[in-house]
Amino acid sequence: MNILVTGGAGYIGSHTVRLLEKTGGKVVVYDNLVTGHKEAIKNSLFVEGDIFDSEKLTDTLKRFDISSVVHFAAYSLVGVSMVNPREYYHNNVVGTLNLLDVMLANGVNKLVFSSTAAVYGEPETSLITEEIAKNPTNVYGRTKLIMENVMADYSRTYGLNYIALRYFNACGADVAGDIGEDHQPETHLIPLVLKACLGKTDKLKIFGEDYPTTDGTCVRDYIHVNDLGQAHVLALKALYNGHGSAVYNLGNGNGFTVKEVIEAAEAVTGLTVPKEIAPRRAGDPAILVAGSQKIRQELGWQPEYTDINKIIETAWHWHQQNPDGFAG
Numbered sequence: 001m002n003i004l005v006t007g008g009a010g011y012i013g014s015h016t017v018r019l020l021e022k023t024g025g026k027v028v029v030y031d032n033l034v035t036g037h038k039e040a041i042k043n044s045l046f047v048e049g050d051i052f053d054s055e056k057l058t059d060t061l062k063r064f065d066i067s068s069v070v071h072f073a074a075y076s077l078v079g080v081s082m083v084n085p086r087e088y089y090h091n092n093v094v095g096t097l098n099l100l101d102v103m104l105a106n107g108v109n110k111l112v113f114s115s116t117a118a119v120y121g122e123p124e125t126s127l128i129t130e131e132i133a134k135n136p137t138n139v140y141g142r143t144k145l146i147m148e149n150v151m152a153d154y155s156r157t158y159g160l161n162y163i164a165l166r167y168f169n170a171c172g173a174d175v176a177g178d179i180g181e182d183h184q185p186e187t188h189l190i191p192l193v194l195k196a197c198l199g200k201t202d203k204l205k206i207f208g209e210d211y212p213t214t215d216g217t218c219v220r221d222y223i224h225v226n227d228l229g230q231a232h233v234l235a236l237k238a239l240y241n242g243h244g245s246a247v248y249n250l251g252n253g254n255g256f257t258v259k260e261v262i263e264a265a266e267a268v269t270g271l272t273v274p275k276e277i278a279p280r281r282a283g284d285p286a287i288l289v290a291g292s293q294k295i296r297q298e299l300g301w302q303p304e305y306t307d308i309n310k311i312i313e314t315a316w317h318w319h320q321q322n323p324d325g326f327a328g
């Protein structure tokens with residue numbers, strides 16, 4: 001297995017790279033370092049490059065005799081996607097189309113693709129299974145759904161074999177404590193809650209208290225980044241064993257409100273989270289909880305971290321050790 005990991009220096013990418021390397025395959029990280037961190041992959045094979053750079057991509061596939069790609073390189077912030085859709089369509093759609101062209105031109109047909117729960121929009125059922133209607137409420141979700149449809153067509157027509165993983169809310173950090181979540185700017189709930197505890201950011205803004213949920217705040221399914229990474233390892237192995245193209249949800253199957261996450265963080269840290277109620281954030285659905293029976297049954301995926309407190313503990317360990325992220 002010679003694997004190219006685009007966006008491998010990012011948060012989910014770097015955790016997955018570490019797990020892929022443990023399988024003994026050759027792993028090459030390809031990242032333009034716009035949002036990724038070189039420090040997160042300091043012991044990995046690395047090519048600095050952009051997914052729009054067809055020549056560099058081609059050279060890299062040939063030089064390392066790559067036979068599969070795990071494609072993380074994308075923009076992923078719901079809020080930003082609503083105010084800057086061009087950037088999102090360009091990077092996530094045009095960039096991925098370019099990557100697919102280069103892969104197919106070089107005979108590489110195995111792909112694990114980062115998709116998202118945002119493809120579902122405002123689902124009518126409380127537990128989301130893969131086949132329900134997809135009506136994304138934000139641009140980010142639309143970019144990923146477009147690429148899922150493209151990949152389905154390329155699979156039928158050009159022999160692409162892909163597994164798309166629809167991530168719910170990735171969080172936590174490797175227990176080693178040397179890699180973790182470090183986005184600039186940070187917009188995700190758990191790191192912002194922990195940074196607020198450390199006095200590293202302003203009061204946490206709770207985006208909306210009038211959603212149709214138990215306490216009025218949004219419900220999300222939080223999944224540990226290593227459990228998410230492990231699903232990529234299983235997906236790749238399945239593709240090498242002849243598994244056909246498929247799409248899987250990746251979440252714990254348990255939902256927590258924003259206020260419950262704050263309470264769990266206060267229990268883990270022993271600190272109080274400074275917070276205030278703020279208006280809703282554009283594009284946020286009320287409830288997103290994964291039904292992930294399909295990946296459990298078909299790929300044998302089993303999450304190790306099912307307790308929100310345990311997940312937050314690993315994130316807290318990273319933030320305490322690295323209060324200024326990789327820059328510190």
Ligand code: UDP
Binds near residue numbers: 189205
């Ligand atoms: N959220 C919040 N305050 C923040 C950041 C997030 O209330 O400062 C809420 C957000 O509205 C959503 C949940 O926390 O309901 C998770 O948001 P996040 O950005 O972490 O992930 P997303 O669900 O957008 O992928």
